[in-house]
Amino acid sequence: MPARTSHTAAQALRIGGITPLTTIDFPGRLAAVVFCQGCPWRCGYCHNAGLLDAAAPAPHRWSEVEQLLHTRRGLLDGVVFSGGEPTLQAALPDALARVRALGFATGLHTAGMYPERLQALLPLLDWVGLDIKGPLAHYDAITRTPGSGDRAWESLRCVQASGVNYECRTTWHAGLFDTAALRALAEDLAAQGVRQWVLQECSTPASVPWCRTAPPHAVAAAHQPAVRLISRPRPRRRTPAALRRRTPPAFSHPCR
Numbered sequence: 001m002p003a004r005t006s007h008t009a010a011q012a013l014r015i016g017g018i019t020p021l022t023t024i025d026f027p028g029r030l031a032a033v034v035f036c037q038g039c040p041w042r043c044g045y046c047h048n049a050g051l052l053d054a055a056a057p058a059p060h061r062w063s064e065v066e067q068l069l070h071t072r073r074g075l076l077d078g079v080v081f082s083g084g085e086p087t088l089q090a091a092l093p094d095a096l097a098r099v100r101a102l103g104f105a106t107g108l109h110t111a112g113m114y115p116e117r118l119q120a121l122l123p124l125l126d127w128v129g130l131d132i133k134g135p136l137a138h139y140d141a142i143t144r145t146p147g148s149g150d151r152a153w154e155s156l157r158c159v160q161a162s163g164v165n166y167e168c169r170t171t172w173h174a175g176l177f178d179t180a181a182l183r184a185l186a187e188d189l190a191a192q193g194v195r196q197w198v199l200q201e202c203s204t205p206a207s208v209p210w211c212r213t214a215p216p217h218a219v220a221a222a223h224q225p226a227v228r229l230i231s232r233p234r235p236r237r238r239t240p241a242a243l244r245r246r247t248p249p250a251f252s253h254p255c256r
């Protein structure tokens, strides 16, 4: 049956890409991924440069998402909103509500740059993947944005207070901060009560020595057993251009 999409605020969502099925971006669920356009930060390792410009023409419409969900009832468990930075967009709350109304779980990948908006979104979310990009002292250099670390850590406190399921995610290579700082980050996260931490290798030349000498989970596990760390294989990368050609599967976020 064709999807019937009434006029909703969700139609204003600027969508840079849609992945019809993922098994790794929404833990424990089969999900579709909606890549939202726009991000005000400029992390040096960002693989989705094509999504950063919030004003770029959107190649997908919200009606495509609802059409997909109508055809995947019983096959998909949920939808995860990624980016870019989804919380940048005012249409996100309605999009989440629409997804839930259609009977699907909702997930969010966020860098936590808008803790107030995230706070308001939490009742609409079943799971959050929150980037914690590094220790506070290194944050602004990673994001190239002043004050970014305080915002992310405030978002972590908001998510924890809400009771919504979540995990923290860190993309690391030796050029960002050293292993002592990585260990300190593990300790800080554990002290904050984080029990689910995904540490991803960043695919840059600077990461090569680290990959050869020890996997990230070895360092974190050795120095902070209170933090349960999952080491995931790097997802396949797709450029926004490939995404627009609808070459499945779509790209995945490097830090989410």
Ligand code: SF4
Residues within 6 Å of the ligand: 039, 040, 041, 042, 043, 045, 046, 047, 048, 052, 083, 084, 085, 111, 143, 255
């Ligand atoms: S890595 Fe994430 S937070 Fe950083 S610039 Fe890219 S989309 Fe924005």
